[in-house]
Amino acid sequence: MPDKKTIEKAQKDKREGKSPTTQAGEFVHEEIDKIRRGEHGARSTKQAIAIGLSEARRAGVDLPPPKKGKAKESTRKSAEYAYEAGQGERKTQRRPKVSKAVSEVLEHEPKSTASHQALSRQTKGAASRRTVKERSAAAKKAAETKGASGRSAAARKAAQTKGAAGRKKAARKAAETRAGRT
Incomplete structure (x- = not known):
């Protein structure tokens, strides 16, 4: 059962006009966190994502x-059932x-499937x-869909994660921009 906070985040995403996959992403995040906390494991990163998507469908995400x-017949049937239940x-x-x-089977599955490396491999x-x-x-x-403030925040975050050289370059660029405006 998903947390109340997760459902609220997904509903907020829906109100903001974000896509169903973005709304479902909140449930996937929660599932990854559960695995990292050791509540249960998953055989693969794909399985962890699938559990999150199923929770989202059952919670009413369209x-x-x-x-x-596109997927195995059993997976499709399961997704269909969850979707109908949510709707x-x-x-x-x-x-x-x-x-x-x-639950007992998932408890014995590895927790490393939600590691940063595993998620990176899956994403790539x-x-x-x-x-x-x-x-x-x-x-x-x-x-x-991000909007101006969202893009600005993303640019700041990107500059921070690029290391010292990236931060210096971003600071110079920001200073040039401010100098050009005044």
Whole structure:
């Protein structure tokens, strides 16, 4: 069951007009945090993400299941069930024995699947399966929806993470910009 805070964050994202995948990202973040805290593990990073997406669908995020041929049939069926449950089209059945069995299995899975390295590998792999055009379109859309203040904050963060040389360069650029304005 997702935390109340996670559901509130997803609802805030929805009010701000963000996409269903962004809303679902809140649930994926929560799942990664659970694994890092040691509440349970996951066989792979993909599984951790899938659990988060399932939680999002069950919580009512309008994230349709994958189309036929895009994912395994069992995965698709599971996603369909979660989506229908979240949209109120289906009443979920309580299955305590199954729930307990799944929890016990997940407890024995590795926790390293939520490490920074594992997530980085997963992200790079997923990005490499997309074309340059698709990645570019996604970046442009992200820049549009971020807004001016969001872009400014992202630029500041990028400058901080680039190390001392990056910070110096960013500081010079900012000083030049201020000098040009006055």
